[in-house]
Amino acid sequence: MLRITKITDYGFILLAHMANQDKELLHNAKDLSAAIGIPLPTVSKVLKILTQGGILQSHQGSKGGYSLAKPAGEITAAEIIEAVEGPVAITDCSSSEGCERNCVVSPSWQQVNTAVIGALSGLTLADMSNG
Amino acid sequence: MLRITKITDYGFILLAHMANQDKELLHNAKDLSAAIGIPLPTVSKVLKILTQGGILQSHQGSKGGYSLAKPAGEITAAEIIEAVEGPVAITDCSSSEGCERNCVVSPSWQQVNTAVIGALSGLTLADMSNG
DNA sequence: CTCAATTAAGACCAAATAGGTCTACTATTT
């Protein structure tokens, strides 16, 4: 439906929340869950995915938690979506491998896809939080 | 996954095919199915949806079929996607009704969404077919 | 060194969506 998934949406909400606070502060899943009102197991899953995607840094063990891996101004919406959902591609045609069918419409999709990625890359976490 | 559905993809293929031929020619579902290699019931479904969305004109009865409702240069990708999938909205936040949660990230999504719609509106069926 | 807190990995199930097919009906031409 040309829409980001709920998990990605949660990711943005969590990241915006973290960006609005002291960058060095470690946030654990439990506190974030309480602060935002999303169930703990789900929050935990999202944080894990964001960490694997390099958006967050994690610190295991007691007193552990998560923090942004980079300044909020350097984390783009494109990056976040890719971390959670994989490469952005409006159609299979427009994926980085190109269209294996070599169909007529393929070049046009590439163009649209580039525009979409451009829009998403121009938007940083800092822009989105600024609370 | 930020992707159009298969049905929408079929729609583009069918429309591009039709745009590449005499505009007045009526195409019936059976011939289109044979020409493109998509099963008849599926082609039939897609054509029906495109007609309801005002992209195609239909003519019932024997010797009936479908034709473009407008010149290919006036049919945009945005229109086609909306006809099949409903309004384009990256998130619920960015739908035309606005974000009922009134969250921080909402204005940013509006912005991205506008950019995406812009890209899709700048691309016509004529651009995509031109075979 | 042990315990408690916390993330890591991934299995797992349920719900939602999408894909595709089918049947019955209506309209039009011959």
Added chain:
DNA sequence: AAATAGTAGACCTATTTGGTCTTAATTGAG
């Protein structure tokens, strides 16, 4: 009337997504 096409919508299946749970592995504190 008969044949051809579109119309409407039900229907089932497969895939994806959402969410939870269990079992590790890691680290700080006493």
